[in-house]
Amino acid sequence: MPELPEVETIKSDLSILIGSPLKAIIIYDKAYLERNGITPKELKKLEGQKLLQLSRKGKYLFFHFSRHILGFHLGLTGSLILRAGGNPPDKFKHKVLSLNFLDMSLLFSDMRKFGRLFLFDEEKSFQNFLFDIGPDALEIELPQFKEALRSIRKPIKSAFLDQKVISGIGNIYADEILFRAGINPLRSAGSLSEEELQKLYQTMKEVLRLAIQLRGSTIKDYVDGLGRAGMFQTEHLVYQKYGKPCPRCGEPIEKIKVAGRTTSYCPQCQR
DNA sequence: TTCAGCCTGTCG
């Protein structure tokens, strides 16, 4: 589900919580916490702490409380939905936990349970965690971008999906960026010319910024922090459009596997 | 660098 634009959208929707004390945590799925090495007791320590700020790196979203940092990775189907009032109604499936603030509560649910939770009790372990995530795709600058890709021999799409190289891009945005930049997903990252790297960098920023403006892509499950669908899916040019004519040249869009993920691209327009 | 595995739901 959520790639960088979706997580960024959720982050901005939740910013109204900043400054509020966390009143209570309700745990619905204890096994989910256990898989993430967190005990209910540890999580309960957040109660009474004030939310100081939110931050994001790549696809990770962090809640900075007075003494702890709570991190979320939404996997494919995780959602964080803010609502007025107390406990969420039963219609929500696969509830994991609810963070109850004064007059708002935030429900984390995750249908496929691929998401992950992190709890840090010291700045140092948090910084170590951040260090292992590659530079954020919105933050990275051109020289750093070129440097990161230059030495990589695997396909450019694989490099995009590798969160240690650049973080935040997933299957949707990798396909959309590569199409718009006119670069074949199978090209070795290290083989791209200076000109191509420049073009790719620009396109990456443009696509991500536009996707954020349109509040992310909703294919099936994704909703923003207020439970609303995104709009960027209406701008998708190739993602999951294999078999259809290329919007640029009319030749059929092809489907291949790259890094184990279904990839749609136009062999004519992407060289 | 593949590939199964983690889960649940939907579509053909």
Place this chain on the structure above:
DNA sequence: CGACAGGCTGAA
């Protein structure tokens, strides 16, 4: 019923 889905990991 099998195939597949916005992700990531660890093992072969």
